[in-house]
Amino acid sequence: MKILVCISHVPDTTSKINFTDGDTQFDTNGVQYVINPNDEFGLTRAMWFKEKQGASVDVVNVGGPETEPTLRKALAIGADSAIRVNTEAKDGFAVAKELSKVVTDGGYDLVIAGRESIDYNGGMVPGMLSGLTGANFVANCIGLEVDGTNAKAVREIDGGKETVNTSLPLVIGGQKGLVEESDLRIPNMRGIMMARKKPLNVVEPVGANSETSANSFEKPAPKGAVKLVDADNIDELINLLHNEAKVI
């Protein structure tokens, strides 16, 4: 089984979010970049398929040279090789279109992407990739088993989960649950050394058009101070929620 894991290069979850150039660009100053958490759960599940079922695992990112440390980290965790599509990730559609070429050229059976990236939260790349390549698709995937060309997946739904049967080729939008937080791997020294020698192939883009563009950003208006209510005066809280906030 040939697995491709899509890796988004995103600001660490503790990052302060600021903008520059008249609020048109994300301010990368002082921001640490990481593997998108949803992708990391998928990558870790892919490692399981590699170790237990002999799958090969490649990772891919659409982005400039600045994203290579993130791909090297994925290699240090255990991926066999990396591909970087050398173009700016303009929007979800353009990224999906670039990835669809990589998927078709590489003949991948299973594509594992994250449910969404934690920066733009578009949540569209895996679905569009399936639409563009004709592969089956499971979103919000929290469990995956593969037996031959048959796959059994668990999808999180509103208020529960559903188990589905499908077949390869398959694209999933993965998230926590594919593996547990405690299963995530921190690259060890040997992994980091080996990652330096693994192939990181830079491929040129097909030049996909974008369909959307984020033209400017805003931050939420600053919040007023909290109103503290005495623990012995719960009636006052109920009064405030009813008469002031009007939510009960």
Add this chain to the structure above:
Amino acid sequence: MSVLVYTESENGKLKKAALECVSYAKAIADEMGTSVTAVAINANDTDALGNYGASKVLNVNNDVLNTFNAKQYASVIEQAAKQEGATVAVLSSSADSKYLAPLLAVGLEAGYVSNVVEKPSSLSPFTVKRTAFTNKAFANTEISTDVKLIGLSNNSFGVVESGGSASVEDFSPSIADSGVSVESVDKAVGKVTIADAEVVVSGGRGLKGPENWGLVENLAEVLGAATACSKPVSDLGWRSHSEHVGQTGKPVATNLYIAIGISGAIQHLAGISASKVKVVINTDPEAPFFKAADYGIVGDAFEVVPVLTEKLKAFKAQNA
């Protein structure tokens, strides 16, 4: 030219998010000088959608579609949009709608923007405001394709009654191959889900153990609320992952969010920031949650919450 809206239902009953999407579609249609067509799949009483702004309802009734399938549903909506010549399509932010949206976008060659929170600020260029960086910011996003697909954030626009009426037609699209078949569904019956809830009551590590969750559940029951938890609580296995709200969990955009024994890590606060009113109950007055909350009680949850639950029960009984 029209605005198409997919009105989601569960067991035949239209969801509140569907009414909100129709209200939103109506606001766009008014600006564009056109009308709203709703497409409903195996839903009852769809003529009621007229009251929220739909002029026409396409009713799809087909037993094959009794179980949700993203590819089949996307294909149905695609056929409806093409029949109606829709230039804008609107969906909710439910798990199912978010699942089918990218497939629909590819089918319609439509630029898709998810998590939209307001009606377009401009029709030309077509620009909508969406949340980004997990609610830490908004992005004003332009869609440049002929057909635009909008995923509306739940609880962002509100349900607006316009008092109109709709003509209802049967619509019989061709049914696509499914590719994915459902084997089983595991869903709590009669429980409010986080996605649909008006109120969410959430517990953190301050509750000391899963055996104490009765506090959260009792309060939630009185308020008709969904229950949720912080990341450490789901990582410890006290509650299921499906209750984890925050940056890597579920986003919450309710009218009222009550946090019990949650300190307020930046990732948690990001995930719940779209909620309108936040209440925190925590023993530690220095907990970061107090900076993000509207109302707070510094106190022991084990003493405060039972009193709050009892008093709310009395309040509800009085105001019922």
